[in-house]
Amino acid sequence: MAHDAAGRVAGETALAMLDALFEQSPIGLHLLDTTLRVIRVNTATPAMRSLATDELTGRPAREVYDMVDADVEALLNEVLDTGVPVLGRIVRARVDGDPRNYEVTAQRLHSARGQVLGVAVAVVDVTERERARARADVLDAVRRGVGLTLDPTVTGDEFVTAVVPAFADVAVVEVVDAVIRGNDPPLAPPPPGTPLMRTAFRSSRTHPPQAPLVGNVSGLPIPTPFTQALADLRPGVVPLDAAAPWLSVDPARAETIRSTQAHSLLVVPLALRDAALGLVSLYRAGQSPAFDAGDQELAVELAAHTALCIDNARRYAREHTVAATVQRQLLPRRPETHAWLEAAYLSLTGENPGAWYDTIALSSARTALVVGNVSGRGLNAAATMGQLRTAVRSLAAFDLPPEELMERMHATAGQLAAERANLPLADPLRREALTADCVYAVHDPLTGTCTLAAAGGLTPLVVRPDATVAVPATTAGPRLGTAQEAPFAAGEVEVPDGSVLVFTSDPVLTSYLAEVAGPLPLTPYLRDRTLQDLCDALVYALPTDLGIGDAAVLLARTRSFPPDRCAVWQLDPDPAAVAVARRRTRERLAAWDVDDETADDTQLIISELVTNAVRYGSPPIELRLIHDRSLTCEVRDAGSASPHLRHAGAAEEGGRGLFIAARLAQAWGTRYTAQGKTIWTEQTLPPAP
Structure with a gap:
């Protein structure tokens, strides 16, 4: 008897706990029979929608869950057929026009003899949790995917790719044109008519409108929410009403808003240290919920990261421009x-x-x-x-x-x-x-x-x-x-x-x-x-x-050098070679129609160079004349001693040869090879008639 009494107490306790769950638990609870009709439902069930409990009892699940986007009836039939529970399934629903997220857990119920009695369904509203998770995912995507390059236009495209469609249906990024070129951004408020370049546009609409022309540079009409955001560097959520007076100020943007069926605008300035770098415009359209305060807070973080990336790109562009300018000058x-x-x-x-x-x-x-x-x-x-x-x-x-x-x-x-x-x-x-x-x-x-x-x-x-x-x-x-x-x-x-x-x-x-x-x-x-x-x-x-x-x-x-424009002679290491060199030089210059003054100077130069080679050089000695844009005289020998230009004293009879040659020539120098050295001079030729 004591055992029976204990059993009755346990049963009564279980029933009391079940009643407490259905009357006080914040979790929505449903008991469904084998035909998926409601047997019992608690007051926390989202599907009640201000209905009395007895109004839901006996109704099929498809009517109770008609606001759920997923096919709940098929899901519950699968639990009845297989006995495999559904744990923590996220489903989307729309309650009084408000999109919500619910976590659904469904389990099959059995009697003590194993007979299938129905399905127990627990529903938890996780809308805020899922929104927080989605916002965290968007923030993570922006931090990981924006700023991979040092190009401000690419940065804008990276941003719209990260936020559409995860956070917005349409996104537009506009950057102050001076920032694109690497200049310092203007302090807020920027001067009226400051040109902005539209660097990125993205839409998730099934039939997107004609996209605003990316790369277009223009000033913003005044006054609009966009100019206000640039002026005070504050974000704003703007309901889009066709009767809004500011839409008439910017017809092109108004047409884009109308064609996308956007109903909510979140405009956020791209700002850094009280300077305006640009704007981010986010739109939600169709069945998407309007932007709220949480969305605005997230958008500020997204824009702050993007603004920093754009500023880094601007600094690089400026440094690169300066470096490229220096390179061109050098x-x-x-x-x-x-x-x-x-x-x-x-x-x-x-x-x-x-x-x-x-x-x-x-x-x-x-x-x-x-x-x-x-x-x-x-x-x-x-x-x-x-x-x-x-x-x-x-x-x-x-x-x-x-x-x-x-x-x-x-x-x-x-x-x-x-x-x-x-x-x-x-x-x-x-x-x-x-x-x-x-x-x-x-x-x-x-x-x-x-x-x-x-x-x-x-x-x-x-x-x-x-x-x-x-x-x-x-x-x-x-x-x-x-x-x-x-x-x-x-x-x-x-x-x-x-x-x-x-x-x-x-x-x-x-x-x-x-x-x-x-x-x-x-x-x-x-x-x-x-x-x-x-x-x-x-x-x-x-x-x-x-x-x-x-x-x-x-x-x-x-190009090959014409053979008739070059003359080469081998000279004997003898003082008499000087006269031979002068004579051959005079004859060849006459054949080249070189003027008399240049020919006289050249003969004197040859005399001094050949004399130095005979006295101080080593055989073989070679004389070469090159008739190019200038007249080049070369004397080669096998010696390695380098001549030095010096000024001879008043009483000295020698030491003036190289000095004289240097004064008569435009340039002179010494070129060393494995076989010896070459002393050369260049003389400017008068222009051909």
Whole structure:
């Protein structure tokens, strides 16, 4: 009997608890029979909608849950048939026009003998929880997906992609046009009519309207919610009513709002430190709920992150613009084209302003070709590039062989790197290594060869007139500025008349051109096209995914030197050779129609140079005259002693030879080779009639 009494107490307690759940629990509870009709429902059930409990009893589930978007009847039938419970299923519903989210749990009920009695359904309103989760997801998506590039226009597109349709049905981003160009944003309120560029637009509508023209720049009509947001830098939720007076001020935007059937606008300024960078306009349309205070708070966070990304892009754009300007000022405006070497430049603008190119006229109708690339980015790379370019031009004036010039450039770059390493600890430039790639080549039209030396991975290509492509077999030295010490070696390649030399500052581009130079438009029209046309054809042929940054490209077409414009004589190491040299020089200048004054000066120069070679040099001695845009006189001998220009005393009879030659010539110098040295002078020729 005691056992029966305990059982009755337990049963009564269970019934009391069940009654308490149905009368007091905040969770909506439904008991359904095997035909899915309501047996019992509690007062917290969302489906009651102010109805009495007895009005729902006996009604089928499809009528009770008619506001639920999902097919609840099919879901509950599946639970009855399989016995597998549904746990925590999120369903969407609309209660009195308000979209809600519910978490539904359904379990099949059995008697003590295992007979199926029906289904128990528990419903919890999780609308706020789901909204908070959705907002957190949107915030996370914006933080992860916005600001991946340093392009303010791309940043806007990243933003609208992250928020549509997760947070808004339509999104528009507009940025102050001056910010796009890298200028400082105006302080709020910006001047009336400040131009803004529409950088992004996105719509989730099934049949979206004609999108506002992305890239359009215009001022905002006044007054509108958009100008107000820019003026006070405060967000605002604006119900969209066709009768709103501000819509008549901006007919184009009003048409967009009407065509999207938008009913709620959330306008948020893109602001940073009291400055206005732009606007974000978010719209909800159709059945989407209107924006509320929680949405506005989230939109402020989204806009703050986006504004910071746009400002970073602006700062980069400004620095890049300054660096690119410095680079343009430091690089030659146009190629220094020699009569026997036509050159053209090409700059593929990217992130690195450290690329440079140059052509330098040398003595004896030769031309130096230089292409290099400095590590780093921004203004510092451009400044270092200018230092190295100046150093190359200065060393080239001494007629150094390419390998020796590279060795001295390596030492110069090492000194610059040491200076950078000694900067104050707080200077971020101290932590950036200074290295550079460079190739220096000298084209000699009289021999039809090109001698070159390289530091790093840069190698030119030689496209010959028969369309064959050659890569000079040179041993590249270490990158300039590195601690690695290694001798630089020079290589020589033949360049027949009409060949095109291709120099690039990017090893990736060089490798690509070496692999596909045949199909590129460089080879079929070497003689018919100008070099600038070849540069354009090269740009058009490059794939967009090649992955090169800023690259300098130098194209040079060679021409052979006319044999009748050059004269060479071997001289005996005897004082009588001076008279022979003068006579031959006079005869050849007369054949070239050189004026008498220049011819007299040239004979005097030859006399002094040959005399020095006979007295102080070593045989063999060679005299060469080159009739180019200027007149070049060269005397070669096997000696290594370098002559020095000095002023002889009043009582001295000698010592004036090189001084006299230097005064009569426009330029003079000494060029050393493995076989000896060459003393040369250049004289300006009067223009041809």
